Amino acid sequence: xxxxxxxxxSYGKLKVLRRIxxxxxxxEIVTIIGANGAGKTTLLxxxxxxxxxxxxxxxxxxxxxxxxxxxxxxFMGCSLVPEGRQVFAAMSVKENLLLxxxxxxxxxxxxxxxxxxxxVFELFPILKEREKQFAGTLSxxxxxxxxxxxxxxxxxxxxxxDEPSMGLAPLIVKDxxxxxxxxxxxxxxxxxxxxxxxxxxxxxxxxxxxxTGRIIVQGPSEDLLANKDVQRAxxxxxxx
Amino acid sequence: xxxxxxxxxLVAGLTYGIIYSIVAIGFNIIYNTTGIINFAQGEFVMIxxxxxxxxxxxxxxxxxxAAAVIITMIIGALIEIVFIRWLVSPSVLRMIIITIGISxxxxxxxxxxxxxxxxxxxxxxxTAVTSISIGGVHISPQVIWVVxxxxxxVLVLNFFFSYTxxxxxxxxxxxxxxxxxxxGISAKNMVTLSFVLSAGIGALAGCIVSPITYVQYDSGTxxxxxxxxxxxxxxxxxSMAAVAAGIILGVLESFSIWIMPTAFKDAISISILLLILFxxxxxxxxxxxxxxxKEF
Numbered sequence: 001x002x003x004x005x006x007x008x009x010s011y012g013k014l015k016v017l018r019r020i021x022x023x024x025x026x027x028e029i030v031t032i033i034g035a036n037g038a039g040k041t042t043l044l045x046x047x048x049x050x051x052x053x054x055x056x057x058x059x060x061x062x063x064x065x066x067x068x069x070x071x072x073x074x075f076m077g078c079s080l081v082p083e084g085r086q087v088f089a090a091m092s093v094k095e096n097l098l099l100x101x102x103x104x105x106x107x108x109x110x111x112x113x114x115x116x117x118x119x120v121f122e123l124f125p126i127l128k129e130r131e132k133q134f135a136g137t138l139s140x141x142x143x144x145x146x147x148x149x150x151x152x153x154x155x156x157x158x159x160x161x162d163e164p165s166m167g168l169a170p171l172i173v174k175d176x177x178x179x180x181x182x183x184x185x186x187x188x189x190x191x192x193x194x195x196x197x198x199x200x201x202x203x204x205x206x207x208x209x210x211x212t213g214r215i216i217v218q219g220p221s222e223d224l225l226a227n228k229d230v231q232r233a234x235x236x237x238x239x240x
Numbered sequence: 241x242x243x244x245x246x247x248x249x250l251v252a253g254l255t256y257g258i259i260y261s262i263v264a265i266g267f268n269i270i271y272n273t274t275g276i277i278n279f280a281q282g283e284f285v286m287i288x289x290x291x292x293x294x295x296x297x298x299x300x301x302x303x304x305x306a307a308a309v310i311i312t313m314i315i316g317a318l319i320e321i322v323f324i325r326w327l328v329s330p331s332v333l334r335m336i337i338i339t340i341g342i343s344x345x346x347x348x349x350x351x352x353x354x355x356x357x358x359x360x361x362x363x364x365x366x367t368a369v370t371s372i373s374i375g376g377v378h379i380s381p382q383v384i385w386v387v388x389x390x391x392x393x394v395l396v397l398n399f400f401f402s403y404t405x406x407x408x409x410x411x412x413x414x415x416x417x418x419x420x421x422x423x424g425i426s427a428k429n430m431v432t433l434s435f436v437l438s439a440g441i442g443a444l445a446g447c448i449v450s451p452i453t454y455v456q457y458d459s460g461t462x463x464x465x466x467x468x469x470x471x472x473x474x475x476x477x478x479s480m481a482a483v484a485a486g487i488i489l490g491v492l493e494s495f496s497i498w499i500m501p502t503a504f505k506d507a508i509s510i511s512i513l514l515l516i517l518f519x520x521x522x523x524x525x526x527x528x529x530x531x532x533x534k535e536f
Contacts, residue, residue: 050418074424086419088412098405099412103424105405154424 001026001158001189002047002078007056009039009046016042018213020056024158029180029190031200031221033234034210040193041083043210044160047191048080049073061157075103077157081164085147089136093127093146096135100150112155120149123179141172148179158189165196177203197234201225209234247377249494255383255452257490258390262445263467264474264482265397266438272414272477273427273434276335280319280343281442282464286350288312288443289455293359301361305447309440316439320432343460350457360454361447368451382451389448393441394483410434414477462506469513475523485524 002024009017016039024030034040045051047058049070058066060078088096097117098105104113121128124145130138135146144164151159161180165173173196181203184190194200201207201221209217209230217230224230263285270278292301292308299307323338324330363370364385371378401407412420413430421427446455453459470489474481489509496508516523 048422050421069426070418070421071424071426074422080422082419082422086416086422088415088419090415091408091411095408099408099420099423099425102405102409106424150423 001061002191003057003059004047005057007043007046007058008054009042009051010054015054016213017046017053020210020213020215022208022215022218024189024191026157026189027184027187028205029184029192029203031192031194031204031207032210033194033197033200033207033224035234036195037212038210039213040210041162044080044162044191044193047073047160048078050080074154074156075106077155079151079154079156079159081147081151081159081161083162084166085140085143087135087138087143087146087150089134091135092132093135093138094131096146096150097127097153100153103154113153116153116155120152123152123182124149141168141175144168144172144176145179148176152183156188158191159183160191160193162193163195164192165194165199173199197230198225244376247375249498250491251377251379251383253491253494254487255386255490256493257487258387258483259445259449259453259463259486260466260470260489261483261486262390262393262441263463264470264486265394265479266442266445267467267471268477268479268482269434269438269441271471273410273431274324274335275332276339277468277471277476278435278438279336279339279464279468280346280460281438281467282460282462283343283346283350284312284316284439284442284460285446285463286455286457286460287315287346288446289361289450289459290350290354290359290446290457291443292447293361293450293455294354296361301364305361305444308447309443312443312446313436313440316435317432319439320435324435325428325432343464347458347460354457356457358454358456359450361450363451364448380452382448386448386452389444393444394479397441397479406433465506465513466509469509469516472513472521473516473523475525478523478525481523481525 004020004022007017007020008015020043032040032043042051046053049065049068053067056066057064060073060076063076065073065076065078088099097120101113101116104116126142127145127149130142135143138146148161148164164176164180168176177199180190180192192200192204201224204221206219207221207224208215209224217224217227263281266281266284267277270276288308291311292304295304295307319342323342324335327335363382365381371380372384401411409420409425410430410433412423412425413427417427466489470482470486473489474485489512492512493505493508496505
């Protein structure tokens with residue numbers, strides 16, 4: 001689904017990503033964990049074209065998307081739920097979802113758009129209740145659901161999520177992660193970036209550990225959970 | 241002051257006020273999608289008026305106005321495509337200085353294309369001395385045209401932004417540019433569209449007010465200052481507040497004649513602009529929190 005080779009991104013002279021190579025196969029949840037400032041968000045923003053890459057290769061469903069415009073990448077089926085939700089605050093919940101389905105609208109698939117809207121409402125019944133409310137008036141958890149719903153509306157082949165648990169109460173985080181797992185079970189592909197390493201590895205099939213712009217460890221989630229370095233650095237567990 | 245004179249001032253104030261509002265809405269549309277003040281907005285008004293006057297020599301007036309609006313929209317699109325679109329993450333200040341440059345260039349070009357003569361379209365109905373009497377107040381039919389068309393523009397714009405997908409896309413871009421791009425919306429096209437829309441609204445305003453205010457190669461500047469004052473007074477980016485603010489400014493100006501010489505009319509709006517910028521930079525209808533989120 002997604003294949004990245006030797007990807008490098010810099011902000012001015014500062015190299016943020018160094019020779020990143022990774023892949024995501026169809027139907028799996030892959031997580032990228034790491035501390036603040038490791039480059040996780042930059043990696044996702046580079047894949048979706050919001051930040052220009054310096055060098056390397058990015059392939060999405062066998063096509064080269066290196067430095068394509070964000071709009072084109074979204075149309076190819078690669079959606080991003082951005083960090084900090086970024087809902088359209090002064091617009092209603094329904095309008096937010098409608099704009100999320102802009103891709104389908106452009107393809108004149110009005111029927112599928114309606115179906116997707118129903119699916120999102122099924123996934124998050126609270127959004128149906130709040131349909132007419134301004135997105136800015138929703139609680140943090142509801143906004144996160146809306147942001148995920150908005151991305152799903154484009155019927156993406158792969159959905160990338162940037163810290164969906166950030167700033168949310170533990171109970172709601174649990175809910176969100178259950179939904180992410182549900183997405184995978186329904187056949188979706190998910191690339192999940194998280195600081196909450198334990199929860200992320202709990203639902204992911206594979207994981208990558210990012211440290212100061214480099215991938216230092218990778219492997220199946222169970223292996224990472226058992227890895228002593230990962231445990232010490234990211235799972236807050238003392239290893240004797 | 242008797243009641244008739246009072247109403248007469250009020251009507252004059254309303255007329256000018258609503259013209260200022262339309263110019264202010266032009267500012268707001270571009271501000272919302274780009275975060276910049278387009279100081280060439282007044283030039284759109286001028287180009288609209290001048291083009292319509294020229295075209296009126298060859299075709300009936302409604303056609304001339306329609307053509308002038310379309311031509312100005314094309315000019316608006318060209319300006320955006322040539323000067324703004326290709327900039328890679330430009331700073332707000334840089335874009336504002338570009339629009340000031342565009343404004344000066346446009347004025348000079350207009351001086352060469354036309355000349356320094358003052359022009360005007362004829363009154364849409366009747367002549368300069370025709371008036372309709374409503375309750376003792378004499379109103380020029382042109383005033384009714386201005387108020388009617390401007391109200392229509394505001395209503396149509398409101399409908400456009402609230403109910404059409406294109407309008408929603410523009411609002412999405414102004415609310416959160418990157419999030420809009422992540423929905424597959426082309427933010428660059430929305431910026432071009434906002435220039436086209438502003439140019440069209442400005443041009444239409446230029447056409448309908450030209451019988452009353454006349455139009456000249458440099459008449460855009462004055463209107464732009466008034467429009468900008470109104471946009472700031474209402475709170476940048478808020479089009480409905482701009483209508484209210486425009487009427488407030490128009491009426492204040494109109495009544496100022498009563499206590500001060502006419503020559504001080506423009507000083508009123510500049511003083512109001514300064515006062516607002518010092519005391520309530522968010523505008524009378526704006527709130528502080530929203531302002532603190534903005535770039536400047």
